[in-house]
Amino acid sequence: MKTAFALSALAAAALAAGPVLAQDKKEEPFWAVGRPKGAATAKMAPVPSNPVPTPADKLPISKMRLPKGFKAEVFASDVLDGRGMREGDKGTVFVSTLFVAGKIYALVDEGGKRRVKTIAEKLFLPNGIEFKDGALYVATPKEILRYDNIEASLDNPPQPVKVYDQLPGEVPHGWKFIKFGPDGKLYVPIGAPCNICEPDPEKYAQIMRINPDGSGREIVARGVRNTVGFDFHPRTGELWFGDNQRDWLSEDMPQDELNRVTKIGQNFGYPYCHSGLMVDPQYGWGKDCKSYVKPAALLGPHAAPLGMRFYTGDMFPAKYRNAIFIARHGPWNRTQKYAADVVVAYVDARGRVSRVEPFLTGLVQNNRYLGRPADVLVMKDGSLLVSDDHNHAIYRITYSGPR
Amino acid sequence: MLRLIAAGAALLAAAPAFSQASLHTCFACHGANGVSSLPQIPSLAAQPAFYVMAQLVLFKNGRRQNEQMSPMAQPLSSDDLRPLGEAIEKLKPPPPAASPVDPEKWNRGKAIVAREFCGSCHQPDFSGIENAPRLAHQREDYLKKALLDYKKGARVGYGNAIMPEVAAALSEADIADLAHYLAHFRKRP
Numbered sequence: 001m002k003t004a005f006a007l008s009a010l011a012a013a014a015l016a017a018g019p020v021l022a023q024d025k026k027e028e029p030f031w032a033v034g035r036p037k038g039a040a041t042a043k044m045a046p047v048p049s050n051p052v053p054t055p056a057d058k059l060p061i062s063k064m065r066l067p068k069g070f071k072a073e074v075f076a077s078d079v080l081d082g083r084g085m086r087e088g089d090k091g092t093v094f095v096s097t098l099f100v101a102g103k104i105y106a107l108v109d110e111g112g113k114r115r116v117k118t119i120a121e122k123l124f125l126p127n128g129i130e131f132k133d134g135a136l137y138v139a140t141p142k143e144i145l146r147y148d149n150i151e152a153s154l155d156n157p158p159q160p161v162k163v164y165d166q167l168p169g170e171v172p173h174g175w176k177f178i179k180f181g182p183d184g185k186l187y188v189p190i191g192a193p194c195n196i197c198e199p200d201p202e203k204y205a206q207i208m209r210i211n212p213d214g215s216g217r218e219i220v221a222r223g224v225r226n227t228v229g230f231d232f233h234p235r236t237g238e239l240w241f242g243d244n245q246r247d248w249l250s251e252d253m254p255q256d257e258l259n260r261v262t263k264i265g266q267n268f269g270y271p272y273c274h275s276g277l278m279v280d281p282q283y284g285w286g287k288d289c290k291s292y293v294k295p296a297a298l299l300g301p302h303a304a305p306l307g308m309r310f311y312t313g314d315m316f317p318a319k320y321r322n323a324i325f326i327a328r329h330g331p332w333n334r335t336q337k338y339a340a341d342v343v344v345a346y347v348d349a350r351g352r353v354s355r356v357e358p359f360l361t362g363l364v365q366n367n368r369y370l371g372r373p374a375d376v377l378v379m380k381d382g383s384l385l386v387s388d389d390h391n392h393a394i395y396r397i398t399y400s401g402p403r
Numbered sequence: 404m405l406r407l408i409a410a411g412a413a414l415l416a417a418a419p420a421f422s423q424a425s426l427h428t429c430f431a432c433h434g435a436n437g438v439s440s441l442p443q444i445p446s447l448a449a450q451p452a453f454y455v456m457a458q459l460v461l462f463k464n465g466r467r468q469n470e471q472m473s474p475m476a477q478p479l480s481s482d483d484l485r486p487l488g489e490a491i492e493k494l495k496p497p498p499p500a501a502s503p504v505d506p507e508k509w510n511r512g513k514a515i516v517a518r519e520f521c522g523s524c525h526q527p528d529f530s531g532i533e534n535a536p537r538l539a540h541q542r543e544d545y546l547k548k549a550l551l552d553y554k555k556g557a558r559v560g561y562g563n564a565i566m567p568e569v570a571a572a573l574s575e576a577d578i579a580d581l582a583h584y585l586a587h588f589r590k591r592p
Contacts, residue, residue, distance in 0.1 A: 028568055042520035048534050048562025051456035052481035078481070368533075 030172040034195055034248045041248075046332045047369060049100060053078045053392035060370040061395070065362040069317075069401020072360070075385055075394040076107050076114035082387050082394060084177065084307065085377040086131040090151045093377070094119075094136055095387065095394070096129040098175055104129065104138055106154045107394070114394075119150070119157045127228070128176025130186070132212075139188065141174030142167050144214070164214035168193065168203060173226040177307070182237040185209040185216075189241075191226040196246045196271050198283055205270050207241065207261075221259070223267040223292060229308040229375070234322050236351060238262060240296070242305035242326060245274050247333040253278060256303045257295035258326070258345055258353065266293045296345075297353040302331035303339040307375030307387070311344075315382025316399045322347060325359065325384060327373035340364050340372050342386055360386060360397065425483070426490050432471065438497045445545040449496035452488030453533040457561035459484055466559055496530070497540045499590040505583060506592035512584025515577050519569060529588055534562055539588040546582035554578070 028035075035041050056077040064072045076082075076093075082105065084096035093107040093114075104120040120126070120138065128139030136150040138160070144167075145160035163186075168174065173191025181187050192205045199205055207221040207230070220239065230241035239261040245254040254274030269276065269292035271283045276294035279287050299305045308326040323346045330340030342360035345353050363371040372390040379385060384397040429447060433439050437448030447455070461467035462476035479487070516522065524535040531537035538546065552558035553570035560566045573581070 029563065029565065031563070032565065032568070039520045039523045042523035045563040045565060048457070048564070051453060051460045051561065052484045055482070055485075 030194065031247065036248060040335055044333055044335075047330075047372070047390075049081065049372075049390045050392065053080055056393075059388075059391055059393050059395075060363060063362045063365070063370055064360055064395075066360055066397065070397055070399050072386075072395050072397050075396035076116060077391075077393045079105060079107070079116055079387075079394055080392045081389055082392060083374040083389050084127055084129045085375050085385055085387055085394070086129050086136070087377060087379055088131050088136075088151045089134060091380070092151050092154065093385065093394075094129055094131060094150075096127050096138070098125055098127045098389070102126060104136070106150075108154065117154055119154055120147070120160075125171070125175040128178040128188075130178045130180060132180050137163065137178060137186070139167075139176035139178045140169075141171065141176070142169035144176075144178065144186070144188065163212070164188075164210055166214075166217070175228070177228045177230065179230060179232075180212075181209065181232050181239065183209075185211060187220065187230065187239065189224060189227045189230075191224070192270060195248065196280065196282065198271055207239070218264070220264055221261050221266055221268060223270045223272070224259075225270040228306045229326070231309050231324065233347070233351070234310050234312050238351065240308070240310075240324060240347075242299065242308055243268060243270075243295075244304055245302075246271070246280070247302070249274070249281070250301075251334055251336075252301045255298040255301050256305050258297040258299055258305065258308075258324070258356075259293065260296040260351060261293075262351075267291070268293050268295075296347075297356050299326065299328065299343070299356065300339055302333040304329035304331060306373070307377075309376050309378050311378055311384075313378050313380075313382025313384075316384075317401075317403060319346070320344065325376045325378075326356075327376050327386065329372050329374055330364065330369055337364050337367050337369060340369050340390075342373050342376060342384075425487060428475075429487075429491070437491060437494045439542055439545070442542075442544050443548055444542070445549075446497040446541055447491050448494035449530070450491055450537050451531045451533055451535070452485075452492040454531060454536045454561075455488040455491050456484045457534060459487070461559070461561055496537065499540050499588065500543055500586040502543070502587075504587045504590055504592040508580050508583040509587060509590075509592050511577075512580040512582075515573070515581050516584060519573075521581075529585060534564055538585045541585060543582045543586035546585055547578055550578040550581065551575070 056074050059074055061072055081097035081100035082095040083098055086094045095105040097103050102123045103118050106117045106119045107114045124140045126138050126140050130137040134149050136147040138145045143165040144163040146163050147160050170193040172193045178188050187209045189207045190204050192199055205224055206219050207224055208217055208219050210217050224243055226244040227241045241259050243257040245256050259268050271280055272287040273279050273289040273292045306327045306329050308324050311320045311323050323344050326343050328339035328341050340363040343356050344359045345356045348354045369390055371388040373386050374389040375387045377385040386395045432444050433447045439446045459476045462472045525538050526532055529539035550570045553566045
C-alpha cells in the first residue's frame with residue numbers, strides 16, 4: 001500500500017487549519033489505525049522524504065540500474081515534493097506536489113537547464129494534475145480547478161475556474177490522480193477514507209468520470225481502495241489502474257494490484273476481497289473473491305504503485321510499445337523495504353498481462369530508500385520522465401542502443 | 404548570550420553558505436561542540452543529520468516555533484542546511500548527565516521505554532537515526548520539555564513522526580521518569 005506522505009496528513013492539516021490546539025488525548029493518525037502492537041510495527045510509518053532537496057550532483061544516478069542501451073540523467077533538481085507530471089502542448093512540464101509543498105510547478109527549459117517556476121501555491125494536497133486543450137487541471141481532495149491558457153501565462157497565472165467541488169475532501173486517500181479518457185471525460189478516483197472500512201460505495205472507493213464542465217458524474221469502477229495512477233490502453237481505450245491494498249494485514253499480503261476495466265461499473269473487491277486472492281479477515285465473512293474482478297497482475301505486497309503510463313513513444317525499442325511503465329514508490333508498511341523502482345507490465349493482444357519486469361532499479365540500499373519514484377511521463381520525444389519525491393528531483397530516461 | 408545570537412544571525416545573513424563559523428553560532432547556545440550546559444537548550448552533538456535538517460526546516464517554515472531558533476533558521480538555504488546537518492552528526496556524542504541517578508526513577512523510565520518501544524525508532528542504544536533524534540544523554544530538562552510540548556500539541560513531528568500521539572498517552576510523571584532514564588542512559592544505579 002501506500003500512503004505516500006512525506007509530511008503527515010496531520011502536519012498538512014495543521015498547516016491548513018492554523019495553530020494546533022492544545023489537547024491531551026490525540027487520536028492516532030489514520031495510517032496507524034489498526035497497527036498491531038510490537039517493536040517491529042512501532043517504527044512503521046510513512047517514510048519521510050529528505051528535509052531538503054538533494055543537489056543535482058548528489059542524486060543517485062550512478063546507483064540506478066536500467067536495461068542495456070538506456071541512460072538516466074537529471075532532468076530537474078530542487079523540485080520540492082514533486083510527484084505528478086504532465087507535458088503541455090508547448091513543452092512545459094507541469095509538476096504536482098502532495099503533503100510537503102502544496103504547490104504546482106512549471107518546469108521551463110532554459111538552455112538545457114530546467115527552471116522551476118511555482119505557478120500555484122497554498123493548495124491542499126494538490127496531487128492530481130492533467131493538461132488538455134491548453135488548460136491545466138488541478139485536483140485536491142475537495143475540488144478540481146482549471147487554469148486556462150496556462151502556458152502563455154506562466155509568470156502570471158490566471159485565476160482558476162472551478163470545474164467540480166463535489167468531492168468528499170477527506171484526507172485519507174483523498175488526494176487525486178486525474179486523467180482525461182479517450183471519451184473526452186475526466187476520470188477522478190475517490191479512495192476509501194480509511195485503511196480498511198466499509199464506506200458508502202456510492203461516495204467512496206471508486207473511480208468516477210465527469211464531463212469537462214463537471215456534469216454527468218458516473219461511477220466507472222467500484223471496490224477501489226486507493227488508486228494513484230491509471231491510464232487508457234492506446235488501442236482499446238480500456239482503463240487500467242493501479243490499486244494500493246490495505247495495511248497491517250501482514251508483511252506479505254495483500255499484494256497491490258494492476259487492474260483492467262472491461263465494463264463500466266465493475267467491482268474490484270475492496271473492502272471484501274484483496275488481490276483477488278483472499279477475503280478480508282474482518283469484512284470478508286460471507287464474501288467470495290469470485291464475485292469481484294481479478295487483478296490483471298499483482299505488483300507486490302505494499303509496493304505502492306503510483307503513476308503509470310502506456311508507452312506510446314518512438315524512442316524505446318518496439319517491445320515497449322503499449323507496455324505499461326509503473327512507478328512503485330516502495331513500502332512503508334513492511335519490515336523489508338523493496339521496490340522504489342519502475343517496472344514494465346507487458347500487455348498481450350488479448351489484453352492480458354504476460355509479464356511484469358523491472359526497468360529502473362537500484363534505489364534500495366541497506367533497507368533504506370535512495371530515491372522513490374512517484375510518477376512516470378512519456379514525453380513527446382519518447383523519453384521517459386520519472387519523478388522522485390524522496391530527493392525532490394526528476395530524472396529523464398533515454399534509449400540510444402540498437403533498434 | 405543575546406549578543407552572541409545577534410552576532411551569529413548577522414554572520415549568517417552575511418555569509419549564507421555553511422562555514423565553520425555557522426557551526427560556532429550554534430555552539431554559542433548549544434554548548435561547546437554541541438554539548439549544552441544551558442537549561443532547556445538541547446545538546447546537538449551527534450544528532451542525525453536528517454533530524455537536524457528536518458527541525459530547521461520546521462523552524463524555517465513556522466511549523467515549529469521558538470523565539471531564538473525561528474529567526475536563526477530563517478536565512479538558511481538548502482545548501483546551508485545539508486552541510487550543517489552533516490557536521491552536527493559528526494560531533495562526539497554527549498556524556499551521561501553528571502547529576503546523581505535516582506534508582507527508582509531510572510528503573511521506571513526503563514520500563515516505560517520498553518513498554519512504548521522507544522528503541523524501535525530511536526535505536527536500541529538511543530543513538531537516533533534519520534528522523535528519530537538521539538535521546539541518549541540528552542539534557543534531562545530538555546527531554547522533559549520536548550515531550551511536554553508534544554503532549555500539549557505545542558510541537559508537531561516532521562513527516563509522520565508519531566511523537567504527538569505517543570506523548571499524549573504519557574503522564575507527566577512518566578515523562579519525568581523517561582527523561583531521567585535517557586539522560587542517564589547506561590549509567591546503572
